[in-house]
Amino acid sequence: MRLLPMPKEMILKEGSFTILPNTEIVLDASCNSTDLQAALELKKEIVDGLKIDINVNKSLKKENNSIYLRKAKGNSECYKLTVYKEGIEIEAADEAGLFYGIQTLRQIIRNHGVCIPALVINDEPYFAFRGFYHDVTRGKVPTLETLKELADRAAFYKLNQIQLYVEHTFAFKNLTEVWMGADPLTAEEIILFDEYCKQRHIELVPSLSTFGHLYMALRNKSFRHLCELEIEDKPYSWYDRMAHHTLDVSNPESIDFVKNMLEEFIPLFSSDKFNICCDETFDLGEGKNKALADKVGKGQLYVNFLNKVIDIVKAQDKKVMFWGDIILHHPELFDQIPKDVICLNWNYAADPVEINVEIMAKSGLQQYVCPGVGGWNMIMNSFESAFPNIKTMVNHGKKHKAVGVLNTDWGDYGHINLFGNSMPGMIYGAALSWNPDYDEEFSKVDESISLLEYGDKTESLVGILREISRQQTVNHGEIVWWKDNKFLGFPEISEEKKKEYFTTDNEKVIKAHDRALELSEELIKVSREVSSLRTIDIEEFYVSARGVALLNALSLIIRKYDFGREGSALIYSPKEMASLLEKWIADYSKVWRERNKESELYRIRDFYMDICDYLKTL
Structure with missing residues (x-):
């Protein structure tokens, strides 16, 4: 049976249950409106895939010839799915667990049609936080419908976080010259997407560049004085926008600029987390602050400004995340960073080293391991590097007790890579985030994705x-x-x-x-x-x-x-x-x-x- 993620425990039994036109999806009387939406999603799967229009009902007790959904004691997000000759039962401790049990049943239906083999599945996630990071800033801004499609796909494979990378592609009220011509996301779109994600048990975690990677802001005449390097009028360049444009940490206007963006952006999200980014500050201490960097060190300059941004976000009662590439070069400064922040520890190599994950684990900071789907700079994602990268990074995270996995999808150099090309990598990352012991050959993973995601009975599409x-x-x-x-x-x-x-x-x-x-x-x-x-x-x-x-x-x-x-x-x-x-x-x-x-x-x-x-x- 092709299931992604593969359940923690699955026991096959003799016999089967056949879904018939008079079969009902029955919710236990204690189920709520959120559970009803999950039941309707299951109904849609059966109607679209099996061409059987079954009814949804509620009852005080389990009935034969039904798919019975009920709440029981247990851990959050865990579920038990039982198929026997008289029916199917999914029980879970909470709405998320019931939802995930339904996603597994949907996949079983895609494997077997109306005749569901008897089995018992006991399942729960390994990593508490299982995310997908999608670049919406380097040239390509998705429509709200596309974002909803992303959430649907992510939820189907039991991801519970999405982050959207934003530099200039939000319609900040007082930064019109920064986002003009970019078709930015609006406040209303983010609010609606946030609610859509919540309905699918996904936390939409805001992510905003607040230190480096501010090319579109700092090349404008209104803000170029805030750049570490002196900015000249030059033609737009994809290379240049990736390589420079870090804030001048000594100019008090820099932190005011960040604060204004954050205070407008933060309220749009229901998440209790916020990713301030602060990665790849290539120019720090190379221009206006060179003398200061020579005196106190680039690492100290970085941590001082990082903590200012952290304080702004924590004042809004948010848990702070940041990318770990810079601080890993200055492990002696770990003790200057608050212990309640989360480090996003990224490495996109086909064979990513373990040492950085180990160093972060010893620092006392919580971390997510962050692999990538390998699409940036490419027309077609590099499956040959992305899949080993995802597998190895997840294994490092398991070994060193990371609290989460954040699989990334970047769009360097204009974001020429297309949405669909990243989906197999997203799915593989989701499978391992839930169950890192899943260890199929990549060719078998390709076949499973072909069937489950694309309905391809030949199971050849992803291999192509x-x-x-x-x-x-x-x-x-x-x-x-x-x-x-x-x-x-x-x-x-x-x-x-x-x-x-x-x-x-x-x-x-x-x-x-x-x-x-x-x-x-x-x-x-x-x-x-x-x-x-x-x-x-x-x-x-x-x-x-x-x-x-x-x-x-x-x-x-x-x-x-x-x-x-x-x-x-x-x-x-x-x-x-x-x-x-x-x-x-x-x-x-x-x-x-x-x-x-x-x-x-x-x-x-x-x-x-x-x-x-x-x-x-x-």
Whole structure:
């Protein structure tokens, strides 16, 4: 049986129960309106998947030929699911447990249809906090409907936290010049999404950049005086926005700027937590505060400002989270950080080291381990690095008693990676967050996700996506580095550094191009087996496969004409390449708009149109 997460204990029995048109979903009399909503979700699964329109009822006692839902004593979020010849019973200690038992039953139905095998499942989560972190700030702002879809998917796999990464993509009342042109999330959208999440037992934890990564604010004339480095008028650059723009910690206006944002943002969320970020403060002590950093140390500068932000948030009675990358370089300063904050300990390598998780565990601070779904800078997520990363980070968290897992989905360099491509990684992270002892081969995990998430009875869809990801001999991030260097002059890339770019053997690049196009056709064939609810995902997968092929072909042109490498074979002439890229961008724009606001799509379009114009001159 394919279940994600795999239950803690499952005992198969002899016999089965058949769901019939006269079967009822029966709530115990003690069940409330929240439980009723979960029962209606189960009814929808049966109606949509089995084409049987069964009724929902309430009763003082269990009845035969029913799916009986009741409350019992036990731990929060745990449940017991029993299938016997006369019916099905789900019992749980609270609404969340009953909801999770229903999600498991929904998955069993997707495995077996109307004939449910007799079994007993006793289940509870290993990690108390199981989250997904979604970037909504680096170019792509989802619609409210897309956010609701994310919550539905997360809840189905028993995640109980979602965080949305925000730098400038919230409509702050007094920061119009910062978010203008970004189609930001509004206060009403966040309030509505917060309530939608609560109904699915998901805590929407606010996340706001409050120290580094403030490019869109600090490049504006009204706020650039708050930047650690002196800001000049320069063209927009994806590379530059990732590399700089940290607040000047010595300017009292900096903390006022942060305080104003926080006091407007905090009230929108019902969560008792707040993620202040404070990661990758690359420029700290490199500009206006260099003399001070030389005197007291960059670590001390960091902790001093961090604690100011912590105090603002704690004054609103919120538990503070922050990213741990900077403080891990200064373990001697751990004792200056309040012990009631939570450190978000991230590492996205395919084989992430254990030492940082161990160091944090010894510091006395609570921590979440934070792996990633590997989509940033990529057209198709890198399954080959993301899945091992998730598995290993969760294992580190289990070993060192982390309180949670926060699986991340970033959108560096314009957020070209599409929503659907991140879902397999999100699901795998959810499975391990609930049950870290789940230890299937990745090919088997792919099959389970194909069936449960996409309704693909061939169980091949996610395996095709994994194979597409393997064809990326060049990624979008490398194209960005090349173009920003060639046309904007940064990042500066030496001739020696250029030798590291686009080095895959020509024949391998050509084979990868051809294989990506073959796989795009395989996607179309298997799409007939996929649930109609996942049509947009298929569109995203298809345009991604074509994008992988085209970037491979583009890399051959770059190294022949720009790097002057002899013997570089081409798949298309430069002008043919330009035409194909233009058609692809049109299709990409269409799928972008299916799930997202217009937001900063124009940056991706203009980026590749500039490349097309260049190709036409060759």
